[in-house]
Amino acid sequence: MIEDEIYRSSSQFRLWSFTEASLKQLRATTNSVASDRVRAALRRAQDARRSATSSTTGTPAPGSDAENKAAEDKQIECLTPEEEQQVVDYYSEQIIQLGENYKPPLPTIVRATAIQYLRRFYLTNSPMTYHPKQIMPCALFLATKTDNYYLSLRQFAEGVPGQTSADDIIAPEFLVMQSLRFTFDVRHPFRGLEGGIMELRAISQGQGQPAPHFQPSQTPEDLRRALLSLSPSSATASTMNDRISRAHHSTREILKAAAQITDAYFLYTPAQIWLSAFLLADRPLAEFYLDTKLGGPIISSSNHDQNPLYALRTKLLTTLANCSALLQAYKPFASDEARMKTLKRIVGKKLYHCQNPEKANIAGQKRIPAAAAAAAAAAAGESGTSESEMERLAKKRKLERGSETTKDLFGGELVTQRTKERQMEGDQQQ
Amino acid sequence: MPPARDIMAHRGDDDEVCPVCKSSRYLNPDMRFLINPECYHKMCESCVDRIFSSGPANCPVAGCHKTLRKNRFRKQTFEDINVEREVDIRRRVMQILNRREEEFDSKRAYDDFLEQREEIIANLVHGTDVAKTESDLQRYAADNMRSIRANQALEAQEASSFREQQTHEQELARLRREAARLEYENERKEMLAGREDVLSRLAAGRPGDAAAIAREGHKVLLKKSSARRSEEDRIRQKQAALRNSDARKAGQGALTTADRADESGDSGLIKGLKKIKTPEPEKPYDPFGGLIPNKRDYYTLRDHYPNSYLDPIRQDTRMQAGGYDLQEYYSRTLMEAFAGLGCFIDEEVSKREVTSTMGISRPVATEGAALAAVSSAGAPEASS
Numbered sequence: 001m002i003e004d005e006i007y008r009s010s011s012q013f014r015l016w017s018f019t020e021a022s023l024k025q026l027r028a029t030t031n032s033v034a035s036d037r038v039r040a041a042l043r044r045a046q047d048a049r050r051s052a053t054s055s056t057t058g059t060p061a062p063g064s065d066a067e068n069k070a071a072e073d074k075q076i077e078c079l080t081p082e083e084e085q086q087v088v089d090y091y092s093e094q095i096i097q098l099g100e101n102y103k104p105p106l107p108t109i110v111r112a113t114a115i116q117y118l119r120r121f122y123l124t125n126s127p128m129t130y131h132p133k134q135i136m137p138c139a140l141f142l143a144t145k146t147d148n149y150y151l152s153l154r155q156f157a158e159g160v161p162g163q164t165s166a167d168d169i170i171a172p173e174f175l176v177m178q179s180l181r182f183t184f185d186v187r188h189p190f191r192g193l194e195g196g197i198m199e200l201r202a203i204s205q206g207q208g209q210p211a212p213h214f215q216p217s218q219t220p221e222d223l224r225r226a227l228l229s230l231s232p233s234s235a236t237a238s239t240m241n242d243r244i245s246r247a248h249h250s251t252r253e254i255l256k257a258a259a260q261i262t263d264a265y266f267l268y269t270p271a272q273i274w275l276s277a278f279l280l281a282d283r284p285l286a287e288f289y290l291d292t293k294l295g296g297p298i299i300s301s302s303n304h305d306q307n308p309l310y311a312l313r314t315k316l317l318t319t320l321a322n323c324s325a326l327l328q329a330y331k332p333f334a335s336d337e338a339r340m341k342t343l344k345r346i347v348g349k350k351l352y353h354c355q356n357p358e359k360a361n362i363a364g365q366k367r368i369p370a371a372a373a374a375a376a377a378a379a380a381g382e383s384g385t386s387e388s389e390m391e392r393l394a395k396k397r398k399l400e401r402g403s404e405t406t407k408d409l410f411g412g413e414l415v416t417q418r419t420k421e422r423q424m425e426g427d428q429q430q
Numbered sequence: 431m432p433p434a435r436d437i438m439a440h441r442g443d444d445d446e447v448c449p450v451c452k453s454s455r456y457l458n459p460d461m462r463f464l465i466n467p468e469c470y471h472k473m474c475e476s477c478v479d480r481i482f483s484s485g486p487a488n489c490p491v492a493g494c495h496k497t498l499r500k501n502r503f504r505k506q507t508f509e510d511i512n513v514e515r516e517v518d519i520r521r522r523v524m525q526i527l528n529r530r531e532e533e534f535d536s537k538r539a540y541d542d543f544l545e546q547r548e549e550i551i552a553n554l555v556h557g558t559d560v561a562k563t564e565s566d567l568q569r570y571a572a573d574n575m576r577s578i579r580a581n582q583a584l585e586a587q588e589a590s591s592f593r594e595q596q597t598h599e600q601e602l603a604r605l606r607r608e609a610a611r612l613e614y615e616n617e618r619k620e621m622l623a624g625r626e627d628v629l630s631r632l633a634a635g636r637p638g639d640a641a642a643i644a645r646e647g648h649k650v651l652l653k654k655s656s657a658r659r660s661e662e663d664r665i666r667q668k669q670a671a672l673r674n675s676d677a678r679k680a681g682q683g684a685l686t687t688a689d690r691a692d693e694s695g696d697s698g699l700i701k702g703l704k705k706i707k708t709p710e711p712e713k714p715y716d717p718f719g720g721l722i723p724n725k726r727d728y729y730t731l732r733d734h735y736p737n738s739y740l741d742p743i744r745q746d747t748r749m750q751a752g753g754y755d756l757q758e759y760y761s762r763t764l765m766e767a768f769a770g771l772g773c774f775i776d777e778e779v780s781k782r783e784v785t786s787t788m789g790i791s792r793p794v795a796t797e798g799a800a801l802a803a804v805s806s807a808g809a810p811e812a813s814s
Contacts (some may be wrong), residue, residue, distance in 0.1 A: 004773050008770075017779050019775065019779050020776065021780075187770075189766075191762065191766045191767075192767035192768070194763045195763030195766060195768075199729065199735070199767075201736055207734075210730065267775060270769070271766075271768050271769055
C-alpha cells in the first residue's frame with residue numbers, strides 16, 4: 001500500500017518506532033548507565049567534601065575508607081526503570097496542565113508534540129540525570145516552535161509556574177534537540193481522525209467513494225445503505241450524523257490523553273492509533289469503516305490464501321486490539337490516589353537523593369563547561385573551606401608561573417658562558 | 431651506375447616483342463608493355479591506344495574472348511605474370527574480407543577467418559571452385575557493405591595517422607640534429623673565447639699569477655660546459671615528454687575509431703564474429719520512478735466532503751484570496767488517516783534490528799554530536 005510506504009520514510013518510523021521488547025531494553029540500559037553515573041558522581045562529590053574537611057582537620061581516617069564506600073553504595077538508591085517511567089508519565093500529564101495556563105490555551109497538537117518530545121528525550125536520558133521539571137517547559141517551548149504556534153519566550157515564561165526564568169527554559173534546549181536526534185516531526189493521529197470522520201460523513205450522505213480495489217463492485221449508495229443498517233451503538237442514537245459526531249468527540253478525548261501518556265506512539269503508527277481509539281469509542285462504526293477499506297469477512301472466507309487484503313486484515317485486527325487494550329488501560333494520575341502517593345514518594349524523596357549533582361545546573365554548565373564539575377563539587381561541599389583551598393591553589397599556580405617568566409623566554413643558553421670563554425682563549429692562542 | 435640499372439629494369443622486355451603488332455624494342459626503344467587484369471595478356475602501349483581508344487573491344491590475343499577496357503590497362507609490376515595476378519586477386523579479396531581482429535570473439539576465431547581468406551584466395555588463384563567462391567564473395571560483399579565501408583575508412587585513417595606520425599618523428603629528429611650542431615658550435619666558440627681571454631690575461635698579468643690564471647680559466651670552462659649540459663638535459667626531458675603525449679594521443683584516436691561493424695553481426699560466410707549489442711531504445715523519462723503521483727490504495731479522494739465546519743471556507747473570499755485550497759486539506763487528512771495503517775512495527779522493527787546490527791537502540795548518527803556536547807551539556811546516556 002502506497003500510504004504505508006510514505007509513512008515508512010518518516011523519521012518517526014525510522015528512528016522512533018520500537019517493539020515492546022526493544023523499548024524495554026532501551027529503557028533498562030539508559031537506567032543502568034544513568035545510575036552508574038549518578039553513583040560515581042555522588043561519590044566524587046562526597047570525596048571532594050571529605051578531602052576538604054580532612055585538609056582542615058588534618059586527621060584522615062584511613063581504616064574506615066572502604067567501609068564508608070560500601071555503606072554509600074547502599075545509601076544511594078537509584079530509580080528503577082519503572083519508577084522513571086512513572087515520573088515521565090507524570091510530567092507528560094503536567095504538560096497538558098501547563099498548556100492550560102496560557103490564554104488562549106495551547107493547541108492540543110502543540111501539547112501532544114511536546115509530550116512526545118519529552119518521552120523521546122527520556123528514552124535515552126534518565127530523570128536522575130536531568131530532572132523532568134527542567135526539561136518539561138523546554139520541550140513545550142520547542143513544540144510551539146516546531147508546530148508553528150508562535151509565542152515569545154517572555155510570554156511563554158510568564159505561563160510557567162514557579163521561579164522559572166526565560167534562561168532556565170531555554171538552557172536545555174540544545175540538549176533536548178540533540179536527544180531528539182534533531183527529528184522534530186511527530187506524526188499525530190489527530191488529523192487522520194478528521195479524515196476518517198470526514199469520509200464517514202460523506203458515506204452517510206451517499207457521497208462516499210469506495211476504496212480503489214472495490215471500485216467497480218461498490219457504489220456510494222451501497223455504502224450508505226450498509227452504514228444506515230448498522231446496529232445502533234448503545235443508547236438513543238438519533239441520527240447517523242449525531243452518532244458520528246459523538247464517536248468523533250470521544251475518540252478525540254482518548255487521543256488527547258491516553259494516546260499521549262502511554263507508549264502508543266512508539267509501538268503503533270498514527271493510523272493504527274486513531275483507528276483503535278475509534279474502536280473504543282464506537283465499535284460497530286469503526287468496524288464498518290475498516291470493512292469498507294479492507295473488505296468484510298465475506299470476502300475473506302472465499303479465497304483467503306491469495307487475497308493479500310485478508311492477511312493484512314487479520315494482522316491489523318490483532319494490532320488494533322492490542323493498541324485498544326493499551327489505550328484502555330490508561331488511567332490519569334489524578335484519579336488514582338495510590339499511584340499519586342507512590343509518585344510523590346518517588347519524586348519527592350528518591351529522585352531528590354539520586355539526582356546527579358554534576359548535571360544539576362544546566363544553565364551554568366552551558367556557560368563554563370570545564371569548570372562545571374568542579375563548581376558543582378564545590379557547591380556540594382562546605383563552601384568556605386573549599387573556596388579557601390582553591391584560592392590557595394590558584395595563588396601557588398600564579399607564583400610558579402611568575403618564577404618561570406623571570407627566566408629567558410626560550411630557555412637557558414645552550415653553551416654556557418665558561419665554555420665560550422675557553423673557546424675564545426683557544427682562538428687567540430692560534 | 432645508371433645504365434646498368436636501366437638494363438636490369440628492361441631486361442625482361444628486351445627479348446620480347448609485342449604479341450599483337452609484333453614490333454620489338456629493337457625497333458621502338460620507347461615501347462612499354464601494358465596488361466589488363468581481365469586476362470593478363472601483354473601488349474604494347476600503341477596497340478592499346480589503337481584497339482581500345484574507341485571503346486571496349488575483345489582481346490586481340492587469339493583464343494581469348496574477354497572484353498577489355500582501356501582504362502583498366504596498367505603497367506606490369508612483377509615480372510612473373512602469375513604473381514601479378516595473385517597480387518591483384520589478393521588485393522580484391524582483402525578489400526572485401528576486411529574484418530579486423532577486434533571484431534572477433536577470440537583469437538582463434540580470427541585465425542580461422544584468416545585461414546578462410548587464404549583459402550578463398552588460393553581457390554581464385556588456382557581456379558578451383560571459382561564460380562562458387564566468386565558468388566560467395568559477391569553475396570558477402572552485398573550483405574556487409576556497411577561494415578566493409580567502415581573498415582576501409584578505418585584503414586585509411588590509420589594509414590594517414592601513421593604517415594603523420596612518421597613525418598612528425600622525422601621533423602623531431604631534424605630539430606635534434608640542428609640543436610646538437612648549434613650546441614657544438616657554441617661550445618667551440620666559447621672554448622676559443624676562453625682561451626683567448628686567458629692568453630690576454632697572461633700577457634697583461636704578473637709572472638707569479640700564471641698558474642692561478644690558467645687554473646681559473648680551466649674552471650670557468652668546466653663550469654660553463656656543465657651548466658650547458660644540465661640545460662640540455664632539461665630540454666631533452668621536455669621533448670621526450672612531449673613526444674610521449676603525442677604518441678598517446680595518436681593511440682587514443684585509433685582506439686576510438688576502431689570497433690565499428692554492421693548491425694547484422696552474423697555474416698554467413700565468417701564465423702565467430704562478436705555479437706553486436708544494440709542499446710535498447712531509451713524509454714521516456716519518468717520523474718516519479720514508476721510511482722503514480724495521485725494513486726492511493728486505501729481511499730479515493732473526492733472533490734468535496736460535506737462538513738459543516740469546512741464548508742463556509744469554500745465561500746470565504748478572505749481564505750481563498752490567500753490561495754488556501756480545501757482540496758489540500760482533504761488529501762492531507764485522508765493521507766494521514768491511512769499512512770502507516772499496514773506498517774506493523776513489532777514485525778518490521780524487529781526485522782530491521784536483525785538486519786542492521788546498529789539498530790534503533792544505538793543512535794550512531796548522533797554519537798559525534800554527543801561527544802562534542804559532553805563538554806558543554808553532557809551526553810544522553812545511551813549514546814555513549
